[in-house]
Amino acid sequence: MKMSINGGGKHFIPWAFPVLLLISWQIFSSLGVIPARVLPAPLDVLLAAVELSKSGELFDHISVSLGRAVTGCLIGGTIGFFLGLFNGISRISELLFDTSIQMLRNIPHLALIPLVILWFGIDETSKIFIVALGVLFPVYINTYHGIKSVDKGLIEMGRAYGLSATSLFWMIIFPGAFSSILVGIRFSLGVMWMTLIVAETISAHSGIGYMAMNAREFMQMDVIVLSIVLYALFGKLSDVIARMIEGKWLQWNA
Amino acid sequence: MISHIPKVHIMLDDVQKSYNGRPVLSGVDLNIRFGEFVAIVGKSGCGKSTLLRLVAGLEQYDGGSITVNAKRLSCLNTDARIMFQDGRLLPWKRVLNNVGLGLKGKWRAEALQALANVGLRDRFDDWPGKLSGGQKQRVALARALVHKPDILLLDEPLGALDALTRIEMQALIERIWEEKKFTSLLVTHDVEEAVAIADRVILIDDGKIVLNKPIHLPRPRQRTQPAFANYVDQILDRIMGGQSHAAVTP
Numbered sequence: 001m002k003m004s005i006n007g008g009g010k011h012f013i014p015w016a017f018p019v020l021l022l023i024s025w026q027i028f029s030s031l032g033v034i035p036a037r038v039l040p041a042p043l044d045v046l047l048a049a050v051e052l053s054k055s056g057e058l059f060d061h062i063s064v065s066l067g068r069a070v071t072g073c074l075i076g077g078t079i080g081f082f083l084g085l086f087n088g089i090s091r092i093s094e095l096l097f098d099t100s101i102q103m104l105r106n107i108p109h110l111a112l113i114p115l116v117i118l119w120f121g122i123d124e125t126s127k128i129f130i131v132a133l134g135v136l137f138p139v140y141i142n143t144y145h146g147i148k149s150v151d152k153g154l155i156e157m158g159r160a161y162g163l164s165a166t167s168l169f170w171m172i173i174f175p176g177a178f179s180s181i182l183v184g185i186r187f188s189l190g191v192m193w194m195t196l197i198v199a200e201t202i203s204a205h206s207g208i209g210y211m212a213m214n215a216r217e218f219m220q221m222d223v224i225v226l227s228i229v230l231y232a233l234f235g236k237l238s239d240v241i242a243r244m245i246e247g248k249w250l251q252w253n254a
Numbered sequence: 255m256i257s258h259i260p261k262v263h264i265m266l267d268d269v270q271k272s273y274n275g276r277p278v279l280s281g282v283d284l285n286i287r288f289g290e291f292v293a294i295v296g297k298s299g300c301g302k303s304t305l306l307r308l309v310a311g312l313e314q315y316d317g318g319s320i321t322v323n324a325k326r327l328s329c330l331n332t333d334a335r336i337m338f339q340d341g342r343l344l345p346w347k348r349v350l351n352n353v354g355l356g357l358k359g360k361w362r363a364e365a366l367q368a369l370a371n372v373g374l375r376d377r378f379d380d381w382p383g384k385l386s387g388g389q390k391q392r393v394a395l396a397r398a399l400v401h402k403p404d405i406l407l408l409d410e411p412l413g414a415l416d417a418l419t420r421i422e423m424q425a426l427i428e429r430i431w432e433e434k435k436f437t438s439l440l441v442t443h444d445v446e447e448a449v450a451i452a453d454r455v456i457l458i459d460d461g462k463i464v465l466n467k468p469i470h471l472p473r474p475r476q477r478t479q480p481a482f483a484n485y486v487d488q489i490l491d492r493i494m495g496g497q498s499h500a501a502v503t504p
Contacts, residue, residue, distance in 0.1 A: 157342040160312055161356040161397075162332060171355070175346040252346045252381045 040222040045229065048222035057211075062230065065196060065207040068124065069234075072131025073192045077185065080136040084143025084184075088177070089169075101140060109133045110198055122203040127196065134195040135188040142184025146177030179253065182246055189238040197231055263288040263323065263437045264309060264405065270317030271304055278304050280461040281318070286439065291431055293440045293452035297493065300458045302441045306409050309439060310336045322405070334405035335398035339413045341390040343382040343397075350378040353397045361400075368400040369393070372426065388419035392426070399430065406431070408440040412447065420444075424451050428473070445493070449485045450475050457492055465492050 022042050028034045029041035036044070052058035083101065086093040113130060120126035150173050158172045200209020208227050215223035264286040271279040278301040286292050294302045307313045308320060311331035320327040322334075343352045353365040369375045372392040382390060391411055398406060408427070412420045428451050431438055442448055448455045449469055457465035469485055476482060 151342075153338065153340060153342050154344060156312060157336075157338065158355075159330065160310060160336050161401075162330070163356050167356070171347070172344065175344070178346075250346075252348075252383060 037219075037221060040225055044222045045225045048220070048226050052211075052223070052226070061206060061208050061211045065200065065209070066234075068127045068131060068200075068207065069192050069196050072128040072196070073135050073188065075128065076132030076135030077139045077188060079132070080139030080184070080188075081143050081181070083136075084140045084181075085147065088144045088147025089173070098144075101137075105137045105141070109137075110195065113199060113202055117203055122205070127199045127204065127207075130199045131192055131195050134191045138188040138191060139181070139184045142180045142187070143177065146180025146184075147173060149180070150176035179246075179250055182242065182250070185245075186239065186242040189242060190235065193231060193235050193238070261288055262286070263290070264439070265321040266305075266309075266318070267321070268318035269305070269308065269315050269320060271301070271308060271313070271315050277461055279308075279315075282458075282461075282463055284456065284463060284466075286437060289435045289437055291438045291440070291451060291453045292456060293442060293448035293454070294456045294458060295442060295445055295448050295489065295493070296458040298443060301461045302458050303409055305458065306336070306407050306439060306441045309405075310334055310407050312336075331405070333403060334407050335401050335403040336407040336409060337391070337394050337398050337411040339410040341382075341387075341394045343390055343393055345382050347382075348378070349374070349380050349382060349385070349393055352382060352393055353378075353400055355397060357400065365396070365400055368396040371399065371430065372396045386419075388415050388423060391415065391423060395423075395427070395430070399434070402434075404436055406436050406438045408438065408442075410441055410443065413443070420447070425474070427451065432473070445486050445489050446477065449482060449489070450477065455485075455489055457489060459493070465489065 025034070025039075026042045029036070029039070029044075034041075040048075049058065083097065087098050087101075088094075109130060112133065113126075116126045116129055120129060154172050154176065155168065158168045163171065196207075197209050200207040201213055204210040204213075208230050212224050212227035215221075215227070262285045264284075266282050266284040269279055269282040270277070282305060284292075294305060296302045304313070308315050309322075309327075309331060311327055311329055311334075322331060343349075344355070347355070350362065350365055350369065353368055354361045357365065366375060366378060369378055372395050374389060374392050374396070377385065377389065377393075382393065385393065394411070412423050415423060424447060427438075440448065440452060445455075449471075452469060454466065454468045456463055457467075467485070467489065471479070471481060471485070
């Protein structure tokens with residue numbers, strides 16, 4: 001089978017299926033095959049988005065959600081990264097902490113939501129805490145394994161060529177672990193959105209999840225679907241950003 | 255003239271090394287003169303690579319002493335640069351940055367010069383992943399030479415290359431060695447390679463030096479010469495002679 005995929009096609013093909021799905025969804029809704037109380041038409045969802053944007057409500061919710069996502073991700077990612085770093089480099093640190101972290105890792109972090117609500121109430125802290133907790137472990141594990149699996153031969157070579165401990169880290173250990181660390185970051189971005197959705201849906205005064213739960217009270221099907229679409233778009237966006245970092249920093253691996 | 259009496263550069267005196275109680279080197283004595291090219295041959299597991307790593311200071315010896323330039327070697331040998339069998343280029347650094355590894359100040363011109371010396375100046379901006387096995391070893395050689403080392407240690411650097419590339423690389427190493435006049439220690443399992451390039455071939459068997467043979471052949475050496483083949487035969491005979499003995503050890 002011979003099929004040449006040129007530059008334009010490469011960008012278009014991944015979107016062909018979602019677009020086709022959207023069009024048929026609109027057609028079936030217009031024909032009444034899909035009742036509006038089961039699933040609103042895409043145009044209705046778009047209208048809802050326009051309405052909510054006009055009042056500014058939509059952007060308030062989005063910025064609140066994004067703020068939580070980014071803050072939680074930064075806190076959890078930083079802690080996970082440094083724990084992974086220390087445990088990967090220092091045997092003492094590994095002995096001290098790794099077992100405990102592996103134990104904590106196996107608790108589903110969403111199970112802590114009731115506890116976290118009791119601790120922090122339902123304001124920002126609880127959401128950020130849960131997101132940070134969810135993000136911490138994938139970043140930790142991939143950083144730790146990335147550093148552990150750096151080629152020992154390269155480290156020895158660096159030593160033989162007189163590199164200082166700092167240069168050894170920045171020139172060999174960190175770049176060697178970097179692709180693994182990025183895998184952790186990509187994975188944790190997924191965890192970040194999932195955690196945020198659950199946390200916002202269960203307990204919040206604002207945010208996309210709150211917008212969806214609020215819409216349920218008033219049977220605003222279009223707003224509920226809009227929230228889901230927003231999560232999908234942001235999930236895709238964070239993946240695109242992660243890929244861009246990969247493209248920039250892992251050129252040598254291409 | 256004093257320069258007619260070559261002085262000792264590296265001196266190994268009753269060097270001992272064992273791993274987990276299993277002796278790898280048991281009493282190695284060896285003197286290497288300034289500017290001398292010594293090849294160490296032996297079967298795999300005979301301890302020849304260990305010897306090289308001890309001289310590099312990458313591992314510590316258990317007994318005896320190693321002196322470099324009349325100073326006892328206790329940690330990393332900073333006069334020496336080592337070339338490994340597997341190249342060990344950093345895949346995330348471009349060729350030029352690999353060559354400049356560990357250099358400070360304005361090193362780019364020097365690194366480019368070193369690359370030119372191994373015939374790879376035009377590949378300076380490539381990723382190591384784009385190079386062939388032989389080219390990678392050339393870059394590794396440039397990386398070692400850019401430090402202007404007094405001692406070049408070669409740990410089977412040509413072991414993974416095809417026959418033609420090997421002969422090319424041997425000629426390259428020989429040319430650079432004649433130019434720069436550093437002391438060189440080559441570990442190889444290829445007796446022909448050792449005879450082609452070294453002033454002296456050392457055979458290690460069971461952790462001891464069992465043969466110490468100067469090669470009196472004019473350079474550049476012709477592999478087709480009867481005298482060349484004669485040296486190779488003698489050394490191979492000695493290796494095979496030790497077979498029944500070596501077969502006892504795992």
